[in-house]
Amino acid sequence: MAPTSTSRSFxxxxxxxxxxxxxxxxxxxxxxxxxxxxYPGIATRERLARELDIxxxxxxxxxxxxxxxxxxxSRLGSAKSHREGxxxxxxxxxxxxxxxxxxxxxxxxxxxxxxxxxxxxxxxTREHLARLTGLxxxxxxxxxxxRRARHPGQRRSxxxxxxxxxxxPSPHVTVPGEPGPLAGVPExxxxxxxxxxxxxxDGSQLVIGxxxxxxxxxxxxxxxxxxxxxxQAHPTAGLSAVLNxxxxxxxxxxxxxxxxxxxxxxxxxxxxxxxxxxxxxxxxGPLEAPLSEExxxxxxxxxxxxxxxxx
DNA sequence: AATCTAACCTAATCAAATA
DNA sequence: TATTTGATTAGGTTAGATT
Numbered sequence: 001m002a003p004t005s006t007s008r009s010f011x012x013x014x015x016x017x018x019x020x021x022x023x024x025x026x027x028x029x030x031x032x033x034x035x036x037x038x039y040p041g042i043a044t045r046e047r048l049a050r051e052l053d054i055x056x057x058x059x060x061x062x063x064x065x066x067x068x069x070x071x072x073x074s075r076l077g078s079a080k081s082h083r084e085g086x087x088x089x090x091x092x093x094x095x096x097x098x099x100x101x102x103x104x105x106x107x108x109x110x111x112x113x114x115x116x117x118x119x120x121x122x123x124x125t126r127e128h129l130a131r132l133t134g135l136x137x138x139x140x141x142x143x144x145x146x147r148r149a150r151h152p153g154q155r156r157s158x159x160x161x162x163x164x165x166x167x168x169p170s171p172h173v174t175v176p177g178e179p180g181p182l183a184g185v186p187e188x189x190x191x192x193x194x195x196x197x198x199x200x201x202d203g204s205q206l207v208i209g210x211x212x213x214x215x216x217x218x219x220x221x222x223x224x225x226x227x228x229x230x231x232q233a234h235p236t237a238g239l240s241a242v243l244n245x246x247x248x249x250x251x252x253x254x255x256x257x258x259x260x261x262x263x264x265x266x267x268x269x270x271x272x273x274x275x276x277x278x279x280x281x282x283x284x285g286p287l288e289a290p291l292s293e294e295x296x297x298x299x300x301x302x303x304x305x306x307x308x309x310x311x
Numbered sequence: 312a313a314t315c316t317a318a319c320c321t322a323a324t325c326a327a328a329t330a
Numbered sequence: 331t332a333t334t335t336g337a338t339t340a341g342g343t344t345a346g347a348t349t
């Protein structure tokens with residue numbers, strides 16, 4: 001679909017990931033699911049990710065934000081009258097978490113080097129690291145969060161101030177020897193964006209054609225948000241009785257959402273996509289093969305004298 | 312300009328892997 | 331069993347898109 005609706009084809013490149021603008025259909029589906037279960041587990045999130053063509057990490061963030069909004073609103077409401085709060089809440093057994101990612105010593109080594117250079121990597125750097133390590137960008141983001149929390153160093157003066165607000169002219173990492181685009185790690189377009197305009201952290205842009213971007217997987221060979229190396233045949237862990245009552249593993253992609261909506265009093269027009277085609281997903285994508293051990297070690301070696309983004 | 316909300320952050324905590 | 335560390339949460343801030 002369209003660049004997730006960033007109506008401009010060339011965006012100013014910030015250090016954040018490009019903001020995703022949800023379509024109404026996507027919004028509607030998320031809302032509906034949220035009513036069913038505001039704490040979806042990894043299986044549900046991934047399923048949604050496939051069917052709505054939104055990266056799983058964005059789904060997770062959306063639910064986080066939505067819970068905050070909901071809470072704020074319900075507090076506000078209960079302060080006045082008591083407007084029905086979230087009430088989405090038939091308690092549900094928590095769904096399964098993401099399987100713990102195991103990060104190898106060599107991957108850790110790369111991350112540590114990056115961390116020493118910059119504790120607050122921007123999206124371009126994170127995606128570059130994702131490429132180098134073969135880990136999903138979202139896991140790298142979490143790794144940095146945990147690392148910062150556990151190894152407090154000098155912290156950034158104000159949230160988002162120094163680094164993100166004033167990114168170095170060219171914070172992207174250049175890997176010697178890597179041909180062109182690889183070195184620059186363009187910002188990943190929001191998933192499904194068919195992003196034609198790739199932004200570079202230094203503000204330049206590059207058109208690299210179309211393709212299903214999958215959060216950090218634009219160039220990332222080893223994974224698309226949820227890498228195969230970790231994927232588990234997770235039954236749709238109990239979302240709600242309604243939702244998980246049946247889900248044919250390989251049935252039409254829409255089945256899950258159809259069930260969702262049939263169980264929810266959603267207006268038809270909020271989910272017209274149900275009748276139409278769902279974005280084909282799971283396209284394992286024309287992703288490259290993961291780095292071989294040899295390449296990996298070579299890159300590791302190169303890192304020693306490569307230029308990491310500085311703080 | 313104001314509003315909305317995705318993206319990002321910290322701090323606290325849970326939980327899996329391992330010494 | 332204790333420790334380490336990846337995953338998740340609540341809740342706050344920033345900034346891009348929309349009104």
